[in-house]
Amino acid sequence: MSEAQRDDIQALAKGGRTNFFGFLLRLGGTAPFLFIAGRFYGVEALGRYASALVIVELIAQLCVLGQRRGLAQRLSEDPREAPHVIADAMTLTLMLSVGAAGLLYLFPAPMFPSGQYSEWDRLLPLALVANALTDIALAALAYRYNVGATVRARSLVEPWVQTLSAVAFLFVLPEAGLALSFLLAKLAALAVSLWPLVRTFGLPRHWHPHPLRLGRLAVLSAPLAVADMVEWGSRKLDVALLGFFTSPAAVGVYYAAQQVASLPQKLKTSFEPILGPVITRNLKEKNYAAIAQQVSQVGFWIIAAQAGIAMALVIPGEAVMGLVGPHFVGGTGALTFLLVAEVAAATAVVSEAALIYVARHKNLWISLSTIALQASLTVAGMLVVREMGLGPNYSAAAAAAALFFSLGTASLVKAWLLSCILDQRITIWRWALVWAAAPAALVGWAVTRFLPEWAELLFGIPAILFVYGFVIWHRGFGPEDRVLFRKNVGA
Secondary structure, three states: OOHHHHHHHHHHHHHHHHHHHHHHHHHHHHHHHHHHHHHHHOHHHHHHHHHHHHHHHHHHHHHHOOHHHHHHHHHHHOOOOHHHHHHHHHHHHHHHHHHHHHHHHHOOOOOOOOOOOOOOHHHOOHHHHHHHHHHHHHHHHHHOOOOHHHHHHHHHHHHHHHHHHHHHHHHHOHHHHHHHHHHHHHHHHHHHHHHHHHHHHOOOOOOOOOHHHHHHHHHHHHHHHHHHHHHHHHHHHHHHHHHHHOOHHHHHHHHHHHHHHHHHHHHHHOOHHHHHHHHHHHHHOOOHHHHHHHHHHHHHHHHHHHHHHHHHHHOOHHHHHHHHOHHHHHHHHHHHHHHHHHHHHHHHHHHHHHHHHHOHHHHHHHHHHHHHHHHHHHHHHHHHHHHOOOOHHHHHHHHHHHHHHHHHHHHHHHHHHHHHHHOOOOOOOOOHHHHHHHHHHHHHHHHHHHOOHHHHHHHHHHHHHHHHHHHHHHHHOOOOOHHHHOOOOOO
16 A cells, blocks of 8 residues: 555545544434424424425525535645635635525525414524535635534534524524524534634635636536535435425424434535545546545445444334434334435445546436436325325335435446446445344344333444444454554554
8 A cells, every 4th residue: 555545544534533423423412402393392393494494405505506525626726825715615605695595584485385484584594604604614624634623513513502502492482493593503613614714724815806716616616516406405305395295294203304314424424525635636646546445445434334323223213213202203214214325325425526526417417317216206105105095104204215216326326437437346335234234133123122212222222333333343344444443544
């Protein structure tokens, strides 16, 4: 292994360790929020909040213009000073997000299709401005391998500010507590991301915005922006369609399941900023073998972690959903499909980290086809459920199953395409995943068979994770994988 490859693996491993710690922190903050939202605000209020969030987060994605991943390439290729490149990105995003927030404030109906909202709820679009700017700041910091900033902003400050604010608003403004707690959380995350950004890069001295330069940036970023929007849309399309076919209560149940399932998703998406700089450097050197190795390595790390987490949450699924509230237990089927979908999507995510640089338009067309497939399967599934006279929980499960099938298909296609372009084999799957899953599943069956629900959560989840982790460490992880758990790659 060359010194450059050793450095790359060290950087990826450090990012992995940091982000796993961030996952634990985010879990600690998100779980109480779901409990408070489900138990005290109620399933219908959570459903209305979820419907509004779909619109706000969609617009925020558009305003970022794919710069979460594209910024690394511009920082590596643009001859100007880094603060100037970042200032261009921030200015463009600020202009777009402020304009979009203003329109949503004036015309709030898309956020609240039920027509039920307060004047405080109308402030929710401000969150998209803060969220978009935070994405740019954290992408810039990740270019310098500062993943800790992302962990602090997204995994520590954001979930805990939201949780504590939701508690406070219960006593002050309960009708708008969910929306305002979300807004405060996004503003807090922006504040703690701007500080290290300025400390790392400094201020953009002697920089002036130029319309033509910003316009070129928007045009160049458009394909990546569409790909990001499509990838994000695949995670939110189901919520939007459920809102059309079912009640706000059903949307609330599905949203709770989605939030639980999204926790392991952070493990793979947080690798993107780290993979970007590593891949762009190897592309410059035409070191395609190194890129294939890095994609395969990170892909296995992500799948191994996500599979273990998915099993630990799926097997005692009724207990997990019951923790949010008794009305949410019916979302266990949806939770199962959503967690399996996250595992299936891992290959697509790591493959796309390279495809956006070597086959941007082909990647975009695959993403568009994926969301079209998902939409078709989701609508078809819900129509079948309606025709059979089944309840809304079955509609939620059908939507989640459609997501699993479409993301799994995208993973296979994107991995194949990247392998063809690089002329290198992409090997993410390992049979050790099966050897680890089998005894963990047996432990999980025993836990759910003989223990009460509270014990399933307190003892069952750690037991499943321990057995799975023990086997995957001894049967699945080689020396190159164990770098993930060492601070010194040469140790």
